Amino acid sequence: MPLDVRRHSPASPAVRAEETSSRAVAYWLLAVAAAIWVMIALGGATRLTGSGLSIMEWAPVAGMLPPLSEAEWQRLFNLYRTIPQYELVNAGFGIEGFKRIFWLEWIHRFWGRLLGFAYLLPFLWFWWRGQIPRGLMPRLGLLFVLGGMQGAIGWFMVASGFEADRTTVSPYRLVIHLGMAFLLFAAIVWTALDLLRGRPAVGAAGPATGKVRRQVLAAFWLAALTMLAGGFVAGIRAGFTYNTFPLMDGRLVPAGYLDLDPLWRNLTANIAAVQFNHRLVATLTALAMVGATIAAWRRLPDGFARRAVFVMAGAVAAQYALGIATLLSVVPPALGTAHQALAVGVLAAGLCAWHALREPAP
Structure with missing residues (x-):
């Protein structure tokens, strides 16, 4: 509205x-x-x-x-x-x-x-x-x-x-x-x-802004999916096993990934699959954010939108590193709480970047 x-x-x-x-x-x-x-x-x-x-x-x-x-x-x-x-x-x-x-x-x-x-x-x-x-x-x-x-x-x-x-x-x-x-x-x-x-004024955004916006939105929605996947990691305490990175017990894809029946239950109830999926989507988010940051660096003039994309990139990088640290230390409450709190920081930064890159008002 x-x-x-x-x-x-x-x-x-x-x-x-x-x-x-x-x-x-x-x-x-x-x-x-x-x-x-x-x-x-x-x-x-x-x-x-x-x-x-x-x-x-x-x-x-x-x-x-x-x-x-x-x-x-x-x-x-x-x-x-x-x-x-x-x-x-x-x-x-x-x-x-x-x-x-x-x-x-x-x-x-x-x-x-x-x-x-x-x-x-x-x-x-x-x-x-x-x-x-x-x-x-x-x-x-x-x-x-x-x-x-x-x-x-x-x-x-x-x-x-x-x-x-x-x-x-x-x-x-x-x-x-x-x-x-x-x-x-x-x-x-x-x-x-x-x-x-x-909203941005008419003429304030050009084709370059639209390209950056699409890349930022890809990273934003991947980040949102990572957060929901993290909810299932927390819900079944999947972070207390496979406490190695980047491999899971020496394998890229853990053994038992599709053990549950029906298959869809592996997405929410299989510890190996839930943790792997969280890692996978988080990595895709980080890669998408790298692309969005390069695009913003090349295509956007200095201003709020460009800085918002850089802040979002910093938040994603910090969250990725904190997630690894939390996993390797077997989810101590302090790091686990910080990891959940920083997810909100990623969300806030993504909202600022998305809002700044919207299409102009008609």
Whole structure:
């Protein structure tokens, strides 16, 4: 839904007021996007430390407060002791051990609640003051609804970890939850860029820009596919095996790549195939980014678009190197969390490059 960016007079007070309002809304949206970035990193830390199943209740209001008495701590601990993760992974670690994993999951959920307020309250303020740019209200309303859905999807994911003989959440639900977080982040950043930069003017882009744009988009969508593939790596803990690079147990394509039946299950449930596919798509992303960077260097004049492509290239290179380091060190929580957080950096840089290379407005 395009925003109404018509201008009546470059120097009129009405235009200056409209531009000031647009910038204020854009900065608010970027702050929300930064909070989502932190939320995704917290989610990675929660998963890697095995903390995600420690809270067995979905209490959107009451859950804003942590346990305030020993009796409440004991009640929550007793609930946790009924699920397979306690029986099969953490049996006997006591209430102090429970508190250690509880706090990270509680912070993750509390941050999500703060995010809701950080979005809703400024939105209402801007709406009351008439500062929401024309055409933007439906998009902002939809983003709020999607944010609420993300909370429900998070609980849907967590609940899968309570099933018999399961000690982690469903990898499919994990990928849905992670994918929705990336989608929300991307939509908010894109909206902020619309407000701050608009579309290129007619005549600002030529055939060279179109060629670079196509190469950047190829790298961007490969990066997005790599992120979703990484969700399945996380979901089935595929990073804890085949901790060598570039070969996997001495082979380019690991043994057992197509062991599961039906064949499609190998894409999501076969540890060897899931890790290999993640490596393969990540490598294709890096190669596509090399091509896009060379094209930008040769074809684009100095400016925001050219610099955005270079920043995207740097983010992809750093993420590739960090992924290798995380794998070789057998996924320590600190590196695993950084790897998930830097994926958001790749997404942000790609959005900036894509936005700057769009076709001019008609």
